[in-house]
Amino acid sequence: MRTVDQKLRDRRRRHILTAAISCFIRDGFHRASMQEICKEAGMSPGNLYRYFDSKEAIIEAIAEDERKENATYYAKLFRAKNFLKSLGKMLGASLKKASDPNYERIALEVAAEASRNPKVAAMFAQNEAETKASLVLALRDAAARGEIDGQLDFEAVATILIAVADGAIGRMSLDPALRTTALMPTMKIMITRFLRPPDGP
Amino acid sequence: MRTVDQKLRDRRRRHILTAAISCFIRDGFHRASMQEICKEAGMSPGNLYRYFDSKEAIIEAIAEDERKENATYYAKLFRAKNFLKSLGKMLGASLKKASDPNYERIALEVAAEASRNPKVAAMFAQNEAETKASLVLALRDAAARGEIDGQLDFEAVATILIAVADGAIGRMSLDPALRTTALMPTMKIMITRFLRPPDGP
Numbered sequence: 001m002r003t004v005d006q007k008l009r010d011r012r013r014r015h016i017l018t019a020a021i022s023c024f025i026r027d028g029f030h031r032a033s034m035q036e037i038c039k040e041a042g043m044s045p046g047n048l049y050r051y052f053d054s055k056e057a058i059i060e061a062i063a064e065d066e067r068k069e070n071a072t073y074y075a076k077l078f079r080a081k082n083f084l085k086s087l088g089k090m091l092g093a094s095l096k097k098a099s100d101p102n103y104e105r106i107a108l109e110v111a112a113e114a115s116r117n118p119k120v121a122a123m124f125a126q127n128e129a130e131t132k133a134s135l136v137l138a139l140r141d142a143a144a145r146g147e148i149d150g151q152l153d154f155e156a157v158a159t160i161l162i163a164v165a166d167g168a169i170g171r172m173s174l175d176p177a178l179r180t181t182a183l184m185p186t187m188k189i190m191i192t193r194f195l196r197p198p199d200g201p
Numbered sequence: 202m203r204t205v206d207q208k209l210r211d212r213r214r215r216h217i218l219t220a221a222i223s224c225f226i227r228d229g230f231h232r233a234s235m236q237e238i239c240k241e242a243g244m245s246p247g248n249l250y251r252y253f254d255s256k257e258a259i260i261e262a263i264a265e266d267e268r269k270e271n272a273t274y275y276a277k278l279f280r281a282k283n284f285l286k287s288l289g290k291m292l293g294a295s296l297k298k299a300s301d302p303n304y305e306r307i308a309l310e311v312a313a314e315a316s317r318n319p320k321v322a323a324m325f326a327q328n329e330a331e332t333k334a335s336l337v338l339a340l341r342d343a344a345a346r347g348e349i350d351g352q353l354d355f356e357a358v359a360t361i362l363i364a365v366a367d368g369a370i371g372r373m374s375l376d377p378a379l380r381t382t383a384l385m386p387t388m389k390i391m392i393t394r395f396l397r398p399p400d401g402p
Contacts, residue, residue: 028231028313105316112229112313115306115374128375156387159372159379160365167368171360173316174329178360186357193394 009051013061016041016051020058025102029059029109030116056119059110063123067130074134083142084195088188091165095180095187098169107169132158139195148195157195164190210252214262217242217252221259226303230260230310231317257320260311264324268331275335284343285396289389292366296381296388299370308370333359340396349396358396365391 019041023032080086135158143150220242281287336359344351
């Protein structure tokens with residue numbers, strides 16, 4: 001019975017997060033109220049508050065889900081047979097996911113809130129630091145195997161790679177006609193030329 | 202007398218924009234009121250409304266100033282003797298400017314507002330399109346002179362270069378310890394390796 005309970009809890013949790021995201025997209029994170037999120041989720045406050053006791057707790061859960069998803073991506077990068085190819089795929093997957101306009105809206109809302117709310121800022125700064133640390137480890141590992149240029153400053157490389165993915169997402173909101181698929185071949189050229197060993201293939 | 206009047210007008214215009222930006226940073230673009238902007242600028246509504254008749258007109262002026270500044274940068278890029286070096290400098294200047302946390306706050310506020318307000322979105326989409334078009338022209342020109350790889354998809358290259366600059370700005374808000382100067386050497390390596398002709402120096 002324990003597992004069934006847990007599955008139900010997980011499903012309800014996802015249902016609440018989806019409802020909350022709809023509210024944030026419609027009204028902005030700052031203006032959306034817990035009352036509204038209850039209404040959107042079709043749940044009583046008494047029931048919803050058993051899952052999340054504040055909007056911050058909801059945002060925290062969204063950040064945590066993002067962290068877990070990133071960790072899954074980086075695990076794949078570590079197991080990769082061809083680092084540069086896998087890095088290109090990872091970037092492609094992240095751009096494809098971000099081509100949903102709602103993703104961009106939520107990212108902006110969270111970023112704007114983080115710039116006003118130190119607690120939210122700290123959560124996302126931690127995600128950023130973990131993402132960068134994982135990427136630096138994967139880069140060092142690839143350099144040790146001779147797959148990428150070992151002379152590069154990997155902290156700076158990781159920052160630039162995250163920047164290009166994140167910045168490309170921003171471009172899509174400014175240019176709705178832009179397709180991620182159109183960017184990918186050039187993005188892969190950039191990654192390969194930038195990172196491959198100077199005397200490599 | 203005409204010139205003196207114009208200078209006074211320009212100075213007042215800048216004064217109002219600075220006051221408005223302070224309000225937007227403090228309260229967010231959406232929540233800041235024209236009344237508050239008048240108070241911040243120390244001007245009567247009657248006086249301020251002679252310059253800007255709405256918050257949208259103020260945002261429009263901010264977008265226009267950004268457009269003019271971009272145009273100045275691109276003019277320099279066109280006159281450049283060494284394209285890749287100039288592109289690196291331009292990126293450095295844009296990152297340095299963006300290392301001011303207030304710049305990031307305003308950029309986020311504007312982006313969040315654009316995602317709710319089609320008029321604001323259209324203004325910034327136009328700036329984005331003009332920036333990209335100027336960069337594509339400069340890239341084509343450099344390729345014609347043999348300074349960069351002519352086989353690249355210049356639309357995609359321009360999008361990626363804008364993305365990396367914009368994305369790097371986002372990183373600074375998530376990691377206050379990050380210094381633009383620490384990124385620049387690696388950023389220049391990326392630009393050079395990505396763009397130089399395959400058989401070039």
